[in-house]
Amino acid sequence: STGSAAAVPINAEFDIAYVTPVTLGTPPQTLQLDFDSGSSDLWVFSSHLPTSQIRGQEIYAPNKSSTAKLLDGHSWSITYGDGSGSRGNVYTDNVTVGGLMVERQAIECAQQVSSSFTSEAHIDGLVGLGFSTLNTVSPKSQLTFFDNAKGALDSPVFTADLKHKQAGTYDFGFIDKAKYTGEITYVPVNNDPGYWTFSSSGYAVGSGNFSASPISGIADTGTSLIYLPTAVVTAYYRQVQGATNSRSYGGYVFPCSATLPSFTFGVGEARFTIPPAYMSYAAVTPGSSTCFGGLQSSNGVGINIWGDLALKVAFVVFNGGTPPTIGWAAK
């Protein structure tokens, strides 16, 4: 079997996150969920949430689904990199993504969400695509949608074809040759911490020399930006007039009028270049002439993260075979 579904940016201005339609239960309830290769819980805004915590999101109501079953005595609680989080109880039900159905998928129903989820009206929940070792359900941890689907897939893979300010796709079970050019460069994945962790072969700032130093980091579809070691980040912003590392804004900012260099990163012998236009993320506040950079330091994060800003310049294969690998191709 295979599946293919759209990854739609939630904001027209800049690519904060992407959502994908997912149908749950019988009759089908469709929610817009954020596919996140950096976590491993499938959770949704639900009928168990206080209405004060719901602001425009779609909800999943298990008691309206004839195929929903309570996973008795189980609960979950998760916190994301930015400190946001949610918790609740667990049902199993049919989950369909782009024509691919998993029966008895654990659907984690929110009973509480943090304010940043309440204020993000376009995200009705998350689909974790990390390794199932990261799943937070207790007392028995649950499998991700990908792990549940894997055995039935034509090939044990999913691919991300994210795009700048336009809809891309997540494919399951096949590699669509029409979505990339040239060869796919596969590199090993160290899934010890549960993430799609791989080693980049180095970087270059603008037209400068390529610095061939390995950078271990995670491929994270749920993170908007790129978070790398200070040496990389300072080398980049040294080339940006007026750039400063702002404590108040929580990262590198610069005058929106500044000329930005491109940023190139390596995967094996392959090279991927993020154009200057993508490297300015957004004005720090609407209408401000100060802009927030797409490349930020991973100092405060603890791990290096290749988020959407890096993923959107490539076609990426998350190979869940044995051993797992990750493949990057131009497009």
Ligand SMILES: Cc1ccc(-c2noc([C@H]3C[C@@H](O)CN3)n2)cc1F
């Ligand atoms: C409001 C909101 C907050 C965070 C996230 C979020 N989703 O994925 C991630 C990254 C960080 C790491 O934890 C795993 N992947 N962060 C989504 C939201 F809608």
